[in-house]
Amino acid sequence: MIILFVALPLVVAGVLPLVGKISRRVLPDLLANAALLFLLVYAVAAGRPLIGNGPVLQQLTWLGETVNLRLALDGFSLFMLMAVSLVGLCVGLFSVDYMEHYGAKANYYALLLIMIAGMNGLVLATDLFNIYVFLEVAAVASYSLVAFGLGHDELEAAFKYLMLSVVASAAILISIAVIFGMTGSLSLPAVARALQELNAGPVVGISAALFIMGFGLKAALIPFHAWLPDAHPSAPAPISAVLSGLLIKVSGVYALTRIFLNVFGLTPALSTVLMYLGTVSLVGAAFLALGQKDIKRMLAYSSISQVGYIVLGIGLGTPLGIAGGLFHLFNHALAKGLLFLTSGSLQQATGTRDLREMGGLAKRMPFTAATNLIGSLSIAGVPPLNGFWSKLIIIIALVQAGHPVFAVIAVLASVLTLWYYLLIQRQAFFGKLNERWAAVKEAPFWMTAATVLLAFLCLAVGVLFSLTIKTWIQPAAGVLAEGVQTVIRSWGL
């Protein structure tokens, strides 16, 4: 029942406001987190055996009639589902304490679950227009989540995010219309087959360019990144974690990857474009992150940079490069989610996001300091944490494919990343304790628990990296490396 991934969060979201009337805090917390936990368990436990024999296509019947609820679960989709449920669960746990002073918790959880349902639907869809619909579902939920605090900054950020995002959606839809016009079909396998028959060079180029514009904006690649450094800091911390850790990857990178690798086919021209885009984001955002004093803003620029890394790896197109890119996607989701959550702990304890005002907090908030350190080192790529392995794989893939210059740039950008993350760590946590924070306490239980869980995963995935690669990454990378053939052969009903 793959449809559960979409149906369960939606049903729970629909029920939550009623539940919220009965009990304002305990019951919504319980219900929402139980739903998220179920999704995670389902993805990990039931998903793997399902795809043991190849992709699973589910065509549902409802009330005796065959309805076109076509969902496809292959290595790549399952991998994304697992990442979404994992980070989603930790964010849900974190929100138990963090969203107390925002009010309307049931409403918040409902929107969060709708966003997750949208992301899951996007991942499972087999049809271009379905991808668009679920993209919008997740996006509409995210606009109000960014503005949830109802302060001036949040509203401004949410409005600009909405404006840019709607233009991106329009570009995507126009491209879908053009593809429909060319190939006469919307389902991914049919389009893939048709594009192989047709020889429609320039028009496919226009369509691809529109997709890059649209999905590139959703993924916050430079030059389409302008909305992210405002939206992610202003949102409540757990939402920043979901946005940076999941939404930009699912609605940006996943959709782009699925369409370009499995439907269009990765031509050398496309590969070059993606690699250049990735590198520009990687380096540009790293420099932009350096001057930031707001901790969440720095994390936001870092997200743009790391997404550049992921696109660089996937754009390379070799099996090793794709595997590295996907592994980094997973690691970044874990680590960046973790870092935004700890920044939320910091913000709640001190009331500020300005690094210059913090100092020496490690003494008062040991757990937060430790988990923040692990998250920072993971993204910076320090062994034996998970980020090190994924970056290493991408760099090796670049060298192997004959792009030494890109590899050198990637290494240098990593050093830069390490630098500014250690800056945060030093300014916020180490050093002399600022007297203002003498009475600060460690973060409440659920917030700490969520961050500890994510930090533990960063360590575990790093130490057990070969196991992770074998069980999760290889199947996913395999699906993508096969390219257009995967979708035509196994999805074509």
Added chain:
Amino acid sequence: MIIQTALLVGLVLFSALAILLKDLLKAAISLAVASLLLGIVFFRLGAPYAGVFEISVVAGLITVLFILTIALTNTGEEVRESRLVNIVFPLFFVVFIVIDALVMKGLVQKIPALPAAAESGTFGDVLWKGRTLDLVGQIAVILAGVFSVLALFRKRDKHD
């Protein structure tokens, strides 16, 4: 064909008016008229359901939402648009239309196309059985919209 062209020209004109008119209320009404014309275009293309949706939802519901917003934000002073823009916009638009027409003429017969699957069933079949996942998506997006509005208009007991 003549009627269709007239309708489409009217659509573009009223949309441009909706952007250019200074009074927001008149702009919203102009947008509604444009939606009405688009709905009629849909009818004539053989898409009655899309036409009905366009007229009742976009020309109706969305216009009401716009007018509501305009009424709720009407007590302040006017936002003065740049006068330069008001002159440049029509000029730019005319230039754009000319380029547009030339590009379209140049593209004729240049885009290859495969035939689409033949139509089957009624609209109900296509929507309910053919695009069921879209319906799930519609439910989700409606829920998202409802909860968003509820969240954005909630009573704040503590301001932080």
Added chain:
Amino acid sequence: MTNTWYFYLFFSAALVGAGLFALLAKRNLIRLFIAIEVIAKGVSLLLLATGFAKGNVLLAQALVVTFIVIEVSLVATALALIINIYRHTKSLDIRKLAKLKG
């Protein structure tokens, strides 16, 4: 592709172009959103015209209907945002929303 498709593409492009230019040039928040509505009209026209050109209007109708439903949710959320912004800044000028530097 039949010639009629290009005919409709011309008008659709005009709408999208007008909307885009307005997004860049205008300052009133509500007017910016009207521009987005114009873009949406252009896109739905394109969708239906494509279906018409392929001879499969039923499918295109289903797409347009779904798109309109999405549009409604979007408009509701955006207008709710605008009303909240107005309550904060007492103005509908986008230049007042320049606190964050992006």
